[in-house]
Amino acid sequence: MKRFLGFVKKEFLHIFRDFRTMIILFGIPTAQILIFGFVVSTDIKDARVAFLDLSKDEITQKISDKICSSGFFRRVDDLQNYNEIDKAMKKGIVKAVIVFGDNFGHDLINQGKATMSIIADGSEPNTATLITNYITAIVTDFNRKLAGTPVTGNILVQPEVRMFYNPELKGHFMFVPGVITLILILICALMTSITITREKEFGTMEVLLVSPLKPVHIIVGKVLPYFILSFIDVIMILVLSWFVFDLPIRGSLILLLAETMLYILMSLSLGILISTVSKTMQQAIFISFLGLMLPTILLSGFIFPIENMPEAYNWVSAILPPRYFIVIIKNIMIKGTGFMYVWKETLILLIMTTLFIGLSVRNFKLRLE
Amino acid sequence: MTNNAVISVTNLVKKFGSFTANDNLNFEVYEGEIFGFLGANGAGKTTALRILSGLSSPTSGEVIVAGYNAKKDPEKIKKNIGYMCQKFSLYEDLTIRENIMLYGGIYGMPKSLIKKRTEDLLEKLNFREYSNRMISDLPLGLKQKLAFSVAVFHEPRIVFLDEPTGGVDPITRRQFWEMIYETADRGITVFVTTHYMDEAEYCDRISIMSEGRIVALDTPEALKKQYEAKSVEEVFIKIARPKP
Numbered sequence: 001m002k003r004f005l006g007f008v009k010k011e012f013l014h015i016f017r018d019f020r021t022m023i024i025l026f027g028i029p030t031a032q033i034l035i036f037g038f039v040v041s042t043d044i045k046d047a048r049v050a051f052l053d054l055s056k057d058e059i060t061q062k063i064s065d066k067i068c069s070s071g072f073f074r075r076v077d078d079l080q081n082y083n084e085i086d087k088a089m090k091k092g093i094v095k096a097v098i099v100f101g102d103n104f105g106h107d108l109i110n111q112g113k114a115t116m117s118i119i120a121d122g123s124e125p126n127t128a129t130l131i132t133n134y135i136t137a138i139v140t141d142f143n144r145k146l147a148g149t150p151v152t153g154n155i156l157v158q159p160e161v162r163m164f165y166n167p168e169l170k171g172h173f174m175f176v177p178g179v180i181t182l183i184l185i186l187i188c189a190l191m192t193s194i195t196i197t198r199e200k201e202f203g204t205m206e207v208l209l210v211s212p213l214k215p216v217h218i219i220v221g222k223v224l225p226y227f228i229l230s231f232i233d234v235i236m237i238l239v240l241s242w243f244v245f246d247l248p249i250r251g252s253l254i255l256l257l258a259e260t261m262l263y264i265l266m267s268l269s270l271g272i273l274i275s276t277v278s279k280t281m282q283q284a285i286f287i288s289f290l291g292l293m294l295p296t297i298l299l300s301g302f303i304f305p306i307e308n309m310p311e312a313y314n315w316v317s318a319i320l321p322p323r324y325f326i327v328i329i330k331n332i333m334i335k336g337t338g339f340m341y342v343w344k345e346t347l348i349l350l351i352m353t354t355l356f357i358g359l360s361v362r363n364f365k366l367r368l369e
Numbered sequence: 370m371t372n373n374a375v376i377s378v379t380n381l382v383k384k385f386g387s388f389t390a391n392d393n394l395n396f397e398v399y400e401g402e403i404f405g406f407l408g409a410n411g412a413g414k415t416t417a418l419r420i421l422s423g424l425s426s427p428t429s430g431e432v433i434v435a436g437y438n439a440k441k442d443p444e445k446i447k448k449n450i451g452y453m454c455q456k457f458s459l460y461e462d463l464t465i466r467e468n469i470m471l472y473g474g475i476y477g478m479p480k481s482l483i484k485k486r487t488e489d490l491l492e493k494l495n496f497r498e499y500s501n502r503m504i505s506d507l508p509l510g511l512k513q514k515l516a517f518s519v520a521v522f523h524e525p526r527i528v529f530l531d532e533p534t535g536g537v538d539p540i541t542r543r544q545f546w547e548m549i550y551e552t553a554d555r556g557i558t559v560f561v562t563t564h565y566m567d568e569a570e571y572c573d574r575i576s577i578m579s580e581g582r583i584v585a586l587d588t589p590e591a592l593k594k595q596y597e598a599k600s601v602e603e604v605f606i607k608i609a610r611p612k613p
Contacts, residue, residue: 002477003477006470006475007474007475010463010471013463013467014460014463017462018462202456202457202461203455204459207454210422210423210450211452211472211475211476212444212448212476212477213475
């Protein structure tokens, strides 16, 4: 144990003495949180929506058909009452719910106007804004056609927009989980793969392997500081987002931190795996950047919604661990859901971690032989 | 130097698939001896060295190092040997003192002993005033000397040196060999691989490997006589040249 602690201490010294490492550890997260105020706008296609039609008349039928035939939306569910709205959204199946109240058609014909509601999932502000804008436009078009019919004269359907989970549509809500996901991959996978390959390249790994330290101690000793420091990073990001952007954590903080630890563990095992297949630091950096950083930024749903991706990208995205963590962390932080809603993603991360550790151990043994 | 074998290798074979890296090696190394392990690149020296230091397991044969079987007890071997590889093996971003303490700690030495020996070592190398300097500030020759001192810091029974003097100037090499002699006099066995044939002359005994086999093993004088050569270099060229 004493041997091991001395070794860990040395690892901390490496980190604290390297200016670049310190920048990556603490400079980049801070900068990213503060700079990433903007978000990239995107298009929607086949967004899943549900209808809650309490009126069930000819006009609501017409409006629903018009929305669904536009090509932007796909009807996935018909709800029976208001209580089901929250449930449908928390499951993440639908991006928006369109509600027609009692006597919608009756009101429209008798009073000349009626109100419908569009409730969108604000945890993805971009998508939510786009969805409501599109639906509003479709309804406006419907109004124009209504006005064109000679019988009714000046009647109107008024769409009323409501956002669930993120009523003010704050963009930061979307990128904070993204930044945490990205930073953790950066620190854990990239940095650990570099620090291990550095020992290999400099020849110190040989000396360590010949020493009484067991290989498992060497690896755990090398990644432990990164585990601790990246966890501190997450807390730093959360505190920063809370102070600067008033970002609340709706769900359980303990669940959030536990899931984060699992994700850190996954990233570390990925970093170890990368280090077992690369001979030089350059190679490790190359693999981490091309194989991890870019896909995480582009394909994990961090910036571009996964539902808009072509099928092939969607498949690539499915093997990226960050994709699942983003879902988990968004659910917990923004929607406030519990473990019941993220257990599938958690299980996937758990399986991936086991797989990566298994592969690393196998590669490591092969290399020693 | 005594006649107690501290390394004893019997019928050692190491195969990688169909390739035989070590083909039936047999030799003994005695306590306090300076044993030169020579051979052209690719002759199988590194493979043998890895087996002797407990990093790799033999395919067949018996290897006893410091009293322990390399196949069954590689971990116990590791505690009793020191190792210095051809690449420089200290941490550039740690100070001299931190490097020494680190390796002392890794080998499980008690803290008080580490402290005492560190001071002794700094004194001996005249490094006291530099002890808080980063390794990266030292010239290569000093680094190599320090790396050697660190490799024997825990007083191992055997120290393995894998081409320790690569890229070092002749004067430092000379001083380095003085340190090797002094270490052997303390009873620590020195097992050294080298490509410098003048260094081979300094060894008590040398073995020459070629194509996975040991083709010669004796004192430098005896080998020179046997092959009617003026120097070990000539012996080496006569017998270690790989067949075309």
